[in-house]
Amino acid sequence: MYTLKKSLGQHFLKDENMCRQIVEALPVTPGMQLLEVGPGAGAITKYLLEIPDVTFKAVELDTEKVQYLEKTFPAIQGKLINESFLEMQAPFAGPFAIIGNFPYNISTQIMFRVLEWKEQVPLVVGMFQKEVAQRIAAGHGNKDYGILSVLLQAEYRIEYLFDVHENCFNPPPKVKSGVIRCTRLEKPYEVKDWKKFTLLVKTAFGQRRKQLRNPLKGLFKKEFLQEPIFTKRAEELTVADFVALTEQML
Template identity: 35%
Template sequence: MEHQARKRFGQHFLHDPGVIQRMINAIHPCAGDTLVEIGPGLGAISRGLLERLGRLHVVELDRDVIPLLQRACAGLGDLQIHQQDALSFDLNDIIGPRPLRVVGNLPYNISTPLLFHLLEQIEQIADMHFLLQKEVVDRLTAPPGGNAYGRLSVMIQYHCQAMRLFDVAPGAFNPPPRVNSAVVRLIPHSQPLRVASNPQHLGRLVRDAFSQRRKTLRNALSLYCPPAMIEALEIDPQRRPETLSVDDFVRLSNACLDRQGSKPV
């Protein structure tokens, strides 16, 4: 039985054997790993992971896909299926050695909120390998100063080392998406180069800084800190947020909290 990809689930099933093998090699599953695959679909990546590990956790929302996934993976190992929305899935529900390795061909329509959801559970994660829209990978790995650099760039790079591995053409999927894709590796830092006093405060400050990209820091962060405080950090308040490094944002967040007596805004 052929399954028709559903637009509301953002389904684009990977079918190119070369790309599948290349992605599995990049993940490099090893004995003892606890892997969690998000959005396994019809099992293109799942089969190769099961063959190497013998056990795999998958998070799949589409009930209709699950019988086909089970059939595709039959006899390859222990497939633990969590029929849930990945946007609300708690990694603590996975019983096994920690930390976890998270992989997947992520649905394009939820990739950004899903990445933020995973950042909230970053202490549970050893690494992540995702097949994403190329534009999203550009944002994950972007340096300061360009159009691709924004909130997602800052927050991912604060928590992780982000490495673009290889690009994937639309023809590798069924149905083909209208955009190019890329595989990215995200490895959580053992400790950030500069630690945020309150990561939640940092997240809010970065969110508000990029809410209107044309605003200067003086205007974008007016609720957080006065221009004099920004200047005290040797940052020009007339600069735009996309010109600041991750370290600059952490210094701003920590200074705001120090000024407020460590009480979040």
């Protein structure tokens, strides 16, 4: 058997219908490479292992779970990486999709890591705390729209797929959950300097209630700060607006 580790944010799915629904949200193509993040006790892993003509790997930090998975699912032998997703090297050469019931305490960091690998990751299906899933999927003008929304939507089309009830888990988390799918845009926005783009978005949302002229005053020439766009608040700007402003930064 295995123990649940609160320090790793472990809440394991126990509802088989929900497990299948998550796996079915992944568009499978023959020969695709697939990484599961945080397989835990193997709730969706067992279904992923059944997908034909897919090269599968899973990354799991908890050594106890690695041993449990190897004993329970012989087909996973040689496919487990006992490391932190946040510290590992890319698990495949070439493109790979990512799926997982992401540990909620590091789910935003997981998506920042996905952005580092965006050239290699065309597809992500992930379960998050519902609030985080809604933030990622939110459009401009929405109170949930924020840093992750803009950065991810510059590269991916985001779909909020469905809610997952607390009772689908052991132990039931105190928060609601949601599953989203991120599909790489055929034509991602042309962000010439990701460092500047990220700085702009983080700075703008750092004081989201203020007109942009205040938080962004150190990033642009004084004259340019007189443009009408700087009377808006961060959540009013589209992804395209942020991309265009990046071009004008000092």
